[in-house]
Amino acid sequence: MTNTPSTDYQKFIFIALAAVLLLVPQNSAASQNAGGPDMIQIRLTGAGAKHEMPGAGFPHDKHTAALKNQDCSVCHLTEKGEFVFKFQRIQDGGYNADKTLYHEKCVNCHQRRSEKNLSAGPLTSQCRLCHSQTGGNPDAAQPVSMDRSLHYRHEISSAIHPAAPGEETNCSACHHQYDKTLKKTVYVKGKEDACRYCHKPAFTDNTRSFQTVAHESCLNCHYQIRSKNQKAGPTDCAACHDATRLAGIPKLKDIPRIKRNQPDSALMSLWLNEARASKKPSRQFVNPVAFNHKLHETKVEHCYVCHHASMETCGSCHTRIGSDKSQWTRLDQAMHTDVSQRSCLGCHLEKLKSKDCSGCHAQMVQPKFGDAKCAKCHSIPREWLEPLPEGKEAWARIADRDIRLRAENRQSATNRQISQDQIPEEVTIDVLADQYKGAKFPHRKIVAALSERIQKNELASAFHDGTATICSGCHHHSMDPASPPKCAACHGISKASEPDGRPGLKGAYHSQCNTCHQQMGILKPAATDCTACHKKTDQTSSKMN
Amino acid sequence: MEHLTPTPPALTTGRDTVFTPFNIVSGIIILIGCVITVLRFTRGIGGVSNLNDTNPWGLWIGFDLYCGVALAAGGYVTCAACYIFGLKQFRCAVRPAVLTAFLGYGLVVFALNYDVGRPWRLPYPIFLSQGTTSVLFEVALCVFLYLSVLMLEFSPVAFEWLNWKRARYIIGKVSMVLIIFGIILSTLHQSSLGAIFLITPSKLHPLWYSGYLPVYFFISSIFAGMSMVIFEHSLVARFLHDKIDAEHHLESNNVALGFAKSAAFLMAGYIMIQIIGIAIDNDWKYLPTRWGLWYLIEIIGFVAIPAILYAIGVRERNIKLIQRTSLWAVLGIVLNRLNVSLIAFNWQLPLNQRYFPSFMEIMTTIFIVTIGVVIYRFVVTRMPVLYAHPDFPDDH
Amino acid sequence: MGITRRQFFGWMGAAVGSQMAFTAQAKAAGTAHFTGYPGSMGVLHDISRCIGCRKCEAACNQVNHLPAPETPFDDRAVLEKIRRPHAAAFTVVNQYKPKGKPGPVFVKTQCNHCMEPACVSACFVKALTKSKTGAVVYDASLCVGCRYCMVACPFNIPAFQYHNPLTPEITKCTLCQPRIQKGLRPGCVEACPQEALTFGKREELIKIAKQRIGAYPERYEDHIYGENEMGGCNWLYISNTPFTGINMREDLGITPAPALTAGALAAVPVVVSLWVVFINGLRAISKRKEQIATEEKSQAVSAAVLSEQARFNNEIKQLKEKAKTEKEAAITREVKKALEAAARGPSENGAGQTPPSPKPSGTAHPEKQENN
Amino acid sequence: METDFNTLQEFLTHTKGIAYLLIGVALVALPLFWRFITGRDGKKQTF
Known part of the structure; x- marks a missing residue:
């Protein structure tokens, strides 16, 4: 399979003849359009759409760079003082009209520039330079996340002004709700929601898609702030969608909590809810969970990670029997599924994949719902609930008490650890x-x-609370991990695995x-560097023939 | 016996000196061939070829075997036309066609001696250990038997030349059996050569791979044989015209017309079954690709167009056009066989893992073809192939 | 298992019929489903465990007495290039860097010892056979070196000693058949420090593989490569990354290789038999046509002869009549003359001469008519 | 003689072997039968 360049060349001719490359016209365009994060795939849809050509790849940043001293108005029209990020139009005009628009306006501009000997894009005869099969590179464009750090920077920025003057925070600059009676968007303090609750991936119910909103709102704002010569967010594609530049966005530490009247802790138990509502002591199903909301806030990027459909409590949709709003997913299912990051179990299992944990845990059989130690979370003892606590404060007290107790347990677990001389x-x-x-x-x-x-x-210290839990990372299945049997007790010395799959x-x-x-x-040492762990003996080979 | 043949002027000049251009060129080629032969059997196949573990078959199989066998199909096609369908006007074409087939198959076996690892074991599959599940076993059996049959079919010519009347009489007795055997064996292994690749659906491009491969190969071998007969006649008429007697000369035009007509119609049928093959496997999606383009070039450029040209030639009784078209059709068959066995094989591999024949492989192939031409020339200038033997008139 | 020559001739007799039709236990082609040799051995390669140490390559080299490699086995630089098994190495480990995987993935490549091997089906001298142990075994004493096995193998495994001029052999992993028969495990399996290779009965290996995938659903692809590929292999793989990304084709299908050519081969006897029938038929038809043509020709000839004869007879008749009337007239005339002469006196002599009969024209000869 | 097959390969080796023998039988028997059919059709027909 080794080939000298000359035979490669021969082969090339041979195969080239065979594949008749000369008749296939799209090579040069392909490399040009492979695209970075700014590559926009223009593909018109709508009535009468006939796709004789593949969509056109549009390198946006290349265009902004080429038009360096001009603003967005070269290509985008404004409506109510804000740019509409469609090309040269406020609204789509149908397939044929838009097609003509693109062809005329794009090519005219290219034509004008090339006549002035400025850098210019493809002209009328060079269809395939825009319309290539390979426009856009899904890996190049990464989504940007409005994480807590970025959110906080927007919260405190003095360049941003709240919608109504006199408000203390910037919240109203972005957050809004649609008021059906007023038929307009209004800001309601304390009811700030995630954008995606209303702005879905596609245009729905007269609501712009999330992508459109993100571009129109963010970019217009950045643009306006910048035009006042103030420090503003970026307006180029790569700043928000290029992996390396995204990684360069500074992350703040010790970010203050987002203020939206959320609890510090919550008592999670639906049967208790019901019992409280009916004022009747109910038959206990399972001990309630004290959820440390404040702690978990710091462990996720934004509220949306868990609050995926609304900022209400989980139980408001995921009821004990499920509801149509939860697509009949019950609360217990929602919290214990291992396929979703929004569930307790799913998120905790995901944490096991981190470098710190996976050394031991990757080799352990993944725990299923039934294998989990229920009492680790369902830890509120029954007697605390007798009599049935009344009022929010009573509930919060119970939750706080449990959370405090768990923290103490964690502390003592550290102290309880196996002593050094036992190791x-x-x-x-x-x-x-x-x-x-x-x-x-x-x-x-x-x-x-x-x-x-x-x-x-x-999380780790909460779960590794036994004296010798850590030992079972290697000394698995050992009855007393502190004095484990030799490995050879279970693993055959004959170099062969056991029929049950035991190595x-x-x-x-x-x-x-x-x-x-x-x-x-x-x-x-590298896994393949035998002599890093073992000294070589004189015996050059194992007994094999 | 020389006096029996019409004395050719070309040969007379040839006698004066051995160094005719033809002899010099073929001599050089044969010399190079001998050197390569020595290299092949001292340095191994890897020493002279670009074959490797991923591309085990190259030019020697793709051209020498696949094209050789397809182009030798003239033998059985002419025999069938003449003796089975009773078209007596093709009688004069039988002997040259049988000679071509005999030479073709002989050289195929000769070429195999270079390609297989241990050529002296070539009889093993027939006599020692029969791998009955292998398509190659069937090919081997058929080629072995057919080569024997062809030798016997051709032997009357040699016997007439040597004037062995008794042997000639005996072989004449069984000629019909031989012809029927020949046709059956040809049918089988022409198609089996296609069936060889049935086992490689993952390596041969879907446009060429089909469950119908054996059928494609069989049908295309028929018009390959016909085209080859027409083409050969045009060559003979140009270069060996003094060897042809009046009857052969007269009939060769009829042969061209008759075969061109049948070939055109068969090619149309062949295109039809190719399309059906694509439909059956739902391979349409490959047509707008580069491989699809290449496939269309083969089917349209080298089957459909020759078919139309043949048709025009037949309608207008344009022998020149038919003869030119026959070369085109022959090239089409070569292209098809190379596509299946080499070009579209291993199509998914990156370019640097693909095969291209080495200089010595190409030279070996040229060497083998040259041997064929030399022997053909030797035989037709001496033996009663292109003319009836005065002592054995109107036999067969 | 195979057909010996004795069996071959033994079947020549009536046995052929009974073999085909009346053996109750024999499976019929239409419904037959073959599950391989019971208890045959195999190896499970857990790709997620392989660390690319090449101990298996070293062991294979040692067990099979292969030539020493150019670079020692602990030189991991060779992993930079994708390799395939070749004449001097029955197995190679390759390194891949699939998308979305933090580290490299190592895959050991060798003969997969298919349950229905394409190479065995393709070999025209039975130099390759499927053993009951599960190994696909090569017998160099039969091999012609045609390399059809290499063409046929969907995994591109068999290699050839291209630089051996006179006695080149096909080379490939033997599953350490000699060691298996001694009750040992294959060299590579024994050498693997990671137990990325597990040797055992194929059925057991599939169970182990399923067990692992079930226990670590996040780690493994839910696919046992080799369980069904090309009818299944005795060498099985489980992986923590999609197989297609590590050069293992997932588009091979599940049709066993022998089934691909079985249909074409089944057509052979049918074609022969029917060709004999058709050729005889066609010849009979063209002969019969010739015969009819000859008969028609001769009929036409005799009809022509008949009509000519009739015409001739007619003519003769007419002539005769004419002659008769002329004769009669002449007679009358002569009689008259004679009477006149008698009346004048008997002085002249020629009175008794008959008039010349009209000569029939050249058309009278029937034989000659044919030439017209 | 083995009648129970574990692999398709085994099965095909067996049946194809018989098939090849039958080809030989067909090549001999069918022409002979044709000769028998046409035996009284007239003098001197090869088949």
Whole structure:
């Protein structure tokens, strides 16, 4: 399969002849249009749409750069003082009209510029330079996230002015609701919602699509602020959609909470809700969960992560039997599904994939709902609910009390950890030594490193609360993890795996060490560097013939 | 026996000196061929060819075997026309066609000696270990039997030349059996050569891969054979016209007209079944691609157009046009066989993993073709192929 | 398993019929479904476990006594290039960097030991056979070196000793058949430190694979490669990344290779038999046509002869009549003359001469008529 | 003789082997039968 350049060349001619490349016209366009994050695929739809050509790729930033001293009005019309980000029109005029519009206005401009010897795009005869199959690169354009950091910067910016003068915060500059009676959008304090609740992916119910809104609102605002010579957000495509530039947006630390009257903690239990409503002590289903809302706010990018359809409580849609608003997903299902990041279990499982956790957890069978330790979350004891707490404060007190107790538990768990002298300093693994000498395993050092990572993480320390929970990362299935049996007790020394799929001793050792190292990103020693762990013996080969 | 043949002027000058342009060129080629032969059997197949593990078959199979067999189809087609369909006017075309077929198959087997790893084991599949599930087994069996049959079919010519009357008489007795055997065997392995690739649906481009591959190969071999006979006659008429007796000369035009007519109609049918094949496998989506373009060039450019030209030639009794078209049609068959066996094979591999024949592979192929031409020339200038033997008139 | 020559001739007799029609247990082609040799062995390659250490390559090299490689097996630079098995290496490990995967993925490539191997189906000397152990076994003593197996293999596995001029062999993984028969595991499996390779009965391996996918649904693709590909393989794969991205084709389908050519081969005896019938028929028809043509010709000839004869007879008759009347007239005339002469006296002699009969024209000869 | 097959390959090896034998039978038997059919049609017909 190695080829000298000359045979490659011959092959090229051969295949080129075979494929008759000369008759296929679109090569040069393809490379040009491969596209960055600013590539817009113009593909008109609507009545009478006949697609004789593939859509046109439009490199937006290239155009803004070329028209450097001009503003958006070169291409975009304004309505009520704001730009409409359609090309040269306020509203779509139908397939044929828009097609003509694009062809005339694009090509005319290119023509004028090329006559002036300015850089210009394709002309009338160069259809395929715009219309290529490969316009747009889905990987190049990344979505921008209005995370808490970015949100806060908008909140406190002095360049942004609230809709009505005199308001303390900038909230009303963006957040609004549609008032059906007034037939216009109004701002209601304390009822700020996520944009996506109303602005869906496509134009629905007379409401602009999320994409349109994001561009028209954000860009117009940035543009107007900038035109006052103030520091403003970007107006070019790449700033919000290019992966590297997105990563460069500074992230604030210790961001104050968003203020929307949200609770610090919540007692989650639907049966308790019902019991409270009917003032009757109900038969208890399962112990309620105290949810630390304040803590979780800091763990997510924005409210929308959990509040995916409204800012109401989860139970308002996900009722005990489900509702049509929740598409009949019950609360218990919503909280325990492992496929959605919005559920408690789904999000917590996702956290196990982080580098700190996956060293041990990637090798463990993924816990299912039934395997979970229910009491870890459903921890409010029954006696706290007797008599039935009355009033918001009583509820909050119960929740706070539980949250406090859990924090104390976490603290004591750290203290309860297995003592250093119980952990062997170094273990030599040499049961199978043949080609290589045994490996020296710095046992205590590794336990210390893992413990440190657990303590740094609230979720981890909440769940690793047993004396020797950490030990079971490697010494799995061991009855007393603090004094585990030898690995060879279960893993056959015969180098073969057991019929039940249990690995043999060699496989068990290597996959345990290597998987953990790879998962945690500890690339030294490399998994394939045998001599980093083992000294080579004189025996050059294993007993194999 | 030389005195029996009409003495050719070309040959007389040839006798004076061995260094005719033809002899010099073919001599050089054969010399190079011999050198490559030595290299092949001292350095291995890899030493002379660009074949590799991913592209195990190259020019030697794609051209020497696939095209060789297709173009040797004239033998059975002419025999069938003359003796089965009773079209006696093709009788004069039988002997040249059988000679071409015999040479063609002989050279195919000869070429295989270069391509297979251990050529002396070529009889193994027939005599030692029969891999009955292999299409190649069937091809091997058929080629082996058909080559034997062709040898016997051709032997009367040699016997007449040598004037072995008794042997000539005996072979004449069984000629009909031989002809029927020949037709059956040809049918089978012309189609089996297509069936060889039935096992590679994942490697051959869908436009060429079809469950109908054997049928395509069989049908196309018929008009390949016819075109080859017409083409060969036009060559013979130009370069060996002094070897042709009056009867052959007269009839060769009828042969051209008759075969062109049948070939045109068969080609139309062939195009039809190609389209049906695409429909059956729902391969339409490949047509607007580059491979589709290449496929259309093969089907339209090298089947449909020759078919139309043949048709025009037949209607206007334009022998020149028919003869020119026959070359086109022959090239079309070569293209088709190369497409199936080489070009559209392994089509999904990147360019740097594709195969292109080495210089020595190409030279080997030219060498083998040259041998064919030399032997053909040797035979027709000496043996009663293009004319009736005065001692054995009107036999067969 | 295969047909020996003795069997071949043994069937020549009446056995052929009974073999085909009356053996009750034999499966009929229409409904037959074959599930492979029971208890055949295989290997499960867990791609997610492979770290690309090339220990398997080293072991394979050692077990099969292959030539030492150009660079030692612990040189991982070779992984930068995609390799395939070749004459000096029955197995290779390749490194891929699929999209969306943080680290590289390593895949060991070797013969998959198909349940219905394309190479075995393609081999025209039975140099390749499927063993009951699960291995696809190569017998160099039969191989002609035609390389059809390489053409046929959907996985591009068999390689050829292109630089061996006289005794080149096909090379490929043997599943360590000799070791299996001694009760050992294949060399690569034994060498794998990660147990990315598991040797066992194919049925068991499928269970293990399903178990792993079930236990770690997030890690694995929900597909056991080789379970059904081209009718299934004895070498199975599970992966943490889509197979297509690591050069393992997922478009091969599930049709076993022998089934692809079975139909065409089944047509062979039918074509032969019917060709014999058709050719005889066609010849009979063209002969019969000739015969009829000859008969018609001779009929036409005799009809022509008859009509000519009739015409001739008629003419003769007419002439005769004419002659008769002329004769009579002459007689009368002569009688008259004689009477006149008698009346004048018997002085003249020529009185008794008959008049010359009219000569029939040249048309009288029927044989000659044909030439007209 | 084996009658139970585990693989399609085994099955086909068996049946195709028989098929090839039958081809030979057909090649001999059918012409002979034709000869028998046309035996009294007249003198001297090869088949």
